[in-house]
Amino acid sequence: MTKNVMLQFLIICFVFTQNTKAQCMLQELSLKEKTQQSALIVEARVISENSFWNREHTRIYTSYILEVYKLFKGVLDASPVNLITEGGTVEYNKHSVQHQLELKVGDMGIFFMEQSHNSKLKNLSSNEAVLVAYGGVQGCIKIDQQSKTASDPFNYYYDLDAQLYPQIMALTGAYSEKGNLGFPEFQTALKADIYISDFSPSEVAAGIESEITIRGSGFGNEKGLNSYVEFKDANTGGIMLIQPLASQYTLWEDDKIIVKVPSRAGTGSLRVRNETVFANSDEELSVTYSRLNAIYNGNAFQTNIINKNSNGGYIWQMNSDFNSNTKASEAFERALISWRCKTYVPWEMGKTTSTNVTASDGINIIRFDNNSELPAGVLAACYTYWNGCNDESGFKWFVNELDIVFDDSTNWSYSQAAPELDQFDLESIALHELGHGHQLGHVINPNGVMHYSVAPGEYKKILKSNDIQGGSLVIESSKSSSYCGKTPIIPLKESDCSGTSAVASVHIDIVGGKNSVCEKAWVSFVAMAENGGASPLFEWKINGINTGSIYSTFTTSTLQNKDTITCVMTSSLPGLSSFPVSSNDLYITVSPKQLPEVIPTADSLTSSLNGISYAWFCNSIQITETKKTIKPVLLGNYAVKIWNDEGCESDKSLVYLYDPLGMENATNLSFSIHPNPSSGVFTIQLNEGNFAFTEITVSNILGQKIYKSHFSNNNKKEINLMGNAEGIYFLNIRSGEKAFAAKIILQQETK
Incomplete structure (x- = not known):
């Protein structure tokens, strides 16, 4: 009868900031801080x-x-x-x-x-x-x-x-x-003492029982208590060294060592120690990828994934708070799709959950931490819960559950574009942490997703060949046999991720190519989908609010300055239909509608605003004049409209009543001015009931305003222009849509 002993392991991988670097574990503490604390x-x-x-x-x-x-x-x-x-x-x-x-x-x-x-x-x-x-x-x-x-x-x-x-x-x-640590007499490692001539192969994977053969001399005829091989520790970028377990040595002779490459081994030189002397290799060992191992009773066990959800693999569930952050959830899903469609790992997204704890509770949760739940400086944490059993063939280990937690106070970038220099890219971090869930360890390779560190402003959104090779090996070994009575995984098929990239995406542009638009103008946008299938679904948003438009094009005339346009696309392809993706952001600059004024001079009318073109109207009918200043010859109500440098059309100005025979005749119909001429003080008398909320302005012959006021509760207003030069001035009275003008003369009294 087979005896099964169920075991449970918990491995946690943290990502911390390290000045401008974030290592997958720690934020660097200075010697001063450690000493003081x-x-x-x-x-x-x-x-x-x-x-x-x-x-x-x-x-x-x-x-x-x-x-x-x-x-x-x-x-x-x-x-x-x-x-x-x-x-x-x-x-x-x-x-x-x-x-x-x-x-x-x-x-x-x-x-x-x-x-x-x-x-x-x-x-x-x-x-x-x-x-x-x-x-x-x-x-x-x-x-x-x-x-x-x-x-x-x-x-x-x-x-x-x-x-x-x-x-x-x-x-x-x-x-x-307090005592003597007992340092041995240091011996320089001369070639006659110990020497590494070469090793093979020069390229290996770690944690999969790959063996290397190290040749040289002076290793000792047998492995002593203080004799061992040391590899660069990938968890620290090679600053520290990692030793194989005693069980991982196959052969130790004076001129040859055969040893399995341990899980945490990274790219770099090798070191062989023989009691009190050691030697470093001249060449570097290249470690392409690393597989996580469960260490138990002095042995290293490769871990596999299982058919946990009876549908081939595992179901991930987002906590409701994480899911409500649309950009964060989309960034995570892009990372998830990358692994799904490159190694065919059977991961799928399930329903949102209100569960908000990290525990071995049967939920593979994705969540933000609660305040200071994660230690200071921690970016993200991947929790892998292993179970094991012991049968006739020995111990076996499998992934029972996965949880991933992100720090809620980190300055995250959720965009598909490059992050800002002070931001950490959530998609890149998620891709890395999912790699740990895929049972991959760290490597020392700045171009690899599983590289031990990442810097703010840096991003790695695309799996490299070594990442894919390592993940694919886990898939192959996990589908070959059952583990502890658990059903083997069912990998995804290529048809589940159609298309060359097997990742859906959508990009939007503004028709015409200019992000600067005119207020109230009709503007069209177009969405270009990749791997969207025959009938993708679109959801256009302005500032994150759904517009109700569901087609690949979107047209609107209600844009405001600094609006942000996005589009969410859901592919119709199998395997991608559960993963809506968000487009790039388009930031819109809106030129506001302008309102010019008609400024009268002695014999002309001028637009108060500059433009690249002008349209003049007399009694609501457009006339042939197209310059900033015109010389009208007909009595009528004149208005002007302009087009600015952006090509945006202004509103039509208020009308101005112009009488080429004499302004006084036109204005006498509505108000009177006396005395006129005057030495500086004028009185305006409005005809009763004609005007309310009336504005009064006075301009010189250059069109410059020198006076502005309003009528109050009566129909009489005194204007004091004392101190201004003698000459002709133009009085303008506006109320609602009506505008009238009169010519006034300022002259000093003769003595």
């Missing part, structure tokens, strides 16, 4: 470890006992230091959190520790204060005892005595010796 700083060695459940049986923690050799800061009791970290293994249960510090017996380093602020950790014991590493994995600068160097995820210290110790002491003062 730590209550205890020691140089120590791990002498024992023990993992245990918390009291609620919901978390696994590990206790590391540290033997102290130097005290840089804090008060040290006589007993060894007990450092608690999140994660560990208890029987058939393992909780792995990648941003936490992972140690093993024999590890040495400088530890930066603080009192725990975690209430669950505080309750682990009622009699002792709990110390945790400040900054998780950054809370330890690991020491290489052989070379007297040290490193953390962001920094390499080439000399303990000359570089690292002085930097710490400059912040803490002198340290006190």
